[in-house]
Amino acid sequence: MATPPSKPETNPSLQAPLTDSNNRTDDHLQLQLQLALNKLESFLNLFGFCQHTPLTTTLSWISFLILGIITPVILIVYSDYSKYQIKRFELEVIISQAVVAAVSLLCVSHNLRKYGVRKLLFVDCYDGYAVLYPQLYVQKIYGFFQGLGVWLLVCFLLKTAREVARVVYLPHDSWWLPAVTLLASLVTWSYSAIVFLSGAALFNLVGNLQVIRIENYSKILERDLDVSVYIEEHTRLAYCLSKISHRFRAFLLLEFLVVTACQFSALLQTTENQGIINFINTGDFAVLSILQLVGITLCLSAAAKISHRAQGLGSVACRWHALATCDSNDASGISIDSKNMEAATSSMSLDISESELESSDFVPFAIHNRFASSTSSYHKRQSFVAYVQSNTGGFTVFGWIIDRMLINTIFFIELSLIFFVLGKTITITLRFWYKQDVP
Numbered sequence: 001m002a003t004p005p006s007k008p009e010t011n012p013s014l015q016a017p018l019t020d021s022n023n024r025t026d027d028h029l030q031l032q033l034q035l036a037l038n039k040l041e042s043f044l045n046l047f048g049f050c051q052h053t054p055l056t057t058t059l060s061w062i063s064f065l066i067l068g069i070i071t072p073v074i075l076i077v078y079s080d081y082s083k084y085q086i087k088r089f090e091l092e093v094i095i096s097q098a099v100v101a102a103v104s105l106l107c108v109s110h111n112l113r114k115y116g117v118r119k120l121l122f123v124d125c126y127d128g129y130a131v132l133y134p135q136l137y138v139q140k141i142y143g144f145f146q147g148l149g150v151w152l153l154v155c156f157l158l159k160t161a162r163e164v165a166r167v168v169y170l171p172h173d174s175w176w177l178p179a180v181t182l183l184a185s186l187v188t189w190s191y192s193a194i195v196f197l198s199g200a201a202l203f204n205l206v207g208n209l210q211v212i213r214i215e216n217y218s219k220i221l222e223r224d225l226d227v228s229v230y231i232e233e234h235t236r237l238a239y240c241l242s243k244i245s246h247r248f249r250a251f252l253l254l255e256f257l258v259v260t261a262c263q264f265s266a267l268l269q270t271t272e273n274q275g276i277i278n279f280i281n282t283g284d285f286a287v288l289s290i291l292q293l294v295g296i297t298l299c300l301s302a303a304a305k306i307s308h309r310a311q312g313l314g315s316v317a318c319r320w321h322a323l324a325t326c327d328s329n330d331a332s333g334i335s336i337d338s339k340n341m342e343a344a345t346s347s348m349s350l351d352i353s354e355s356e357l358e359s360s361d362f363v364p365f366a367i368h369n370r371f372a373s374s375t376s377s378y379h380k381r382q383s384f385v386a387y388v389q390s391n392t393g394g395f396t397v398f399g400w401i402i403d404r405m406l407i408n409t410i411f412f413i414e415l416s417l418i419f420f421v422l423g424k425t426i427t428i429t430l431r432f433w434y435k436q437d438v439p
Contacts, residue, residue: 029134033123036141041117043145044108044202047195050117051109064105067191068098071184079181089269093284096262100292101192103258104199107251120247121209122240136212144205147298148197152190155291159189162283169280193291200255200295203248207302207395210244213237214309221320227380231387234313238393241310249397252299259292260414267421303402307394311403317388321381 044050048060072094076087111120123137163185167178220233266285279286394401 026134029138032138033134033141036138037118037121037123040141040144044112044117044198047191047198048105049109049112049198051113057109060105060109063191064102064195067188068101068195069094071188075181075185075188079177089282089285092265092269093288096258096265097189097192097196097288097291100255100258100262100295101195103251103254104196107248107254108199108202111247115247121206122243123209133212133216137209140205140208140212143208144201147204148194148201151197151294152193155193155287155294156186156190158287158290159284160186162279162287165283166280196291197295197298199251200298203251204298204302206244206248207306210237210240210306211309213240214306214313217313218316218320221316227377227384230384234388234391237310238391241306241393241395244306245396248395252303252402253397255299256296259296262292263289264417264421267418271422300402300407303395304404304407307401307403310393314385314389314392317385321385324381325378 041050048056048063051057051060073091076090076094163182167182214237217233217237220230266289270282270285394403396402400406
């Protein structure tokens, strides 16, 4: 685990100097960032994540029990078309959605109660990048609301279509009771879905804010600073990634295990069932599967993005060291002049694909001649590169780095388990039908 930096405050040498002409603009951006953080905190407080007092904790969990468990169970048991339902399927869907929402509410509320919104996002603990890049922070925070709204809208439309189809095609004595049941079902489902996806989207937001810091770390190398400053800043980034892994590893692991168990349970129930399965009686399985897939994808993509960007810092440091060394040789008259170097650099950039240019690894550096002063500067840069390469960092879960290779491994393990379950259940079903047909 990375050791905490000696100074939690912002390093003054990393801040860009502000003039009187852009002070007003910077204050305006800081105000926008503060407003965005206040909106995020209000949203989390509205859905019971901010449990700072015993009263708010009690109200939050009572609301969850009423809207997430008790009301949906009552709707299933006492609805006028309960005889047309497969109650085992309906109850399993409610339990699965309630469990993943409870994990999200429990883990996120624990972190918010312990650290608060700003400290959880590392805006208060180390706000140097929030000062330098407030506009990027604001975009990511509002992207939290946009992404959450889009995915909730898609799942809500599917849920509404399923409920409307059930009301229209199933017989009923009166219209008012199905209408009330439809409205109550959508409200309770929306609450559980928002609680679950909010936890996943919040973790994705924390990852995106860290990606801003990692991607802009290469800009620090453009400045004529001492190597110890670069090491201190990299240590600070590694410390933040270590704290994020510690705070969210239980959330990510529990969500993944619960979602996997829910999906396999749904697969077993649908393949072993001998009756008719259609969109009316088992449509909630499809809606729940899409919702859980979206949530776990948000978590895994954020973790993999953090790990990928952190591991890419090694190549950034190597390129910086190589360009600084070549520039020092040019300054001493050993290599080609600066015009030929610029021409070679520009011609080399033409061979890079557009997708690679969009990556954070391809960032031009402004090399300074101060590094050519002595041989000791070369050894300092070399030690810095060795340090970065040996401390790649990333998001870890009890020592396992969540990267693309691990995600591919998890995918193939899950796929193998799915085929195993399908092989068992389909074989059992075919044998059952064969025995029924045999006189």
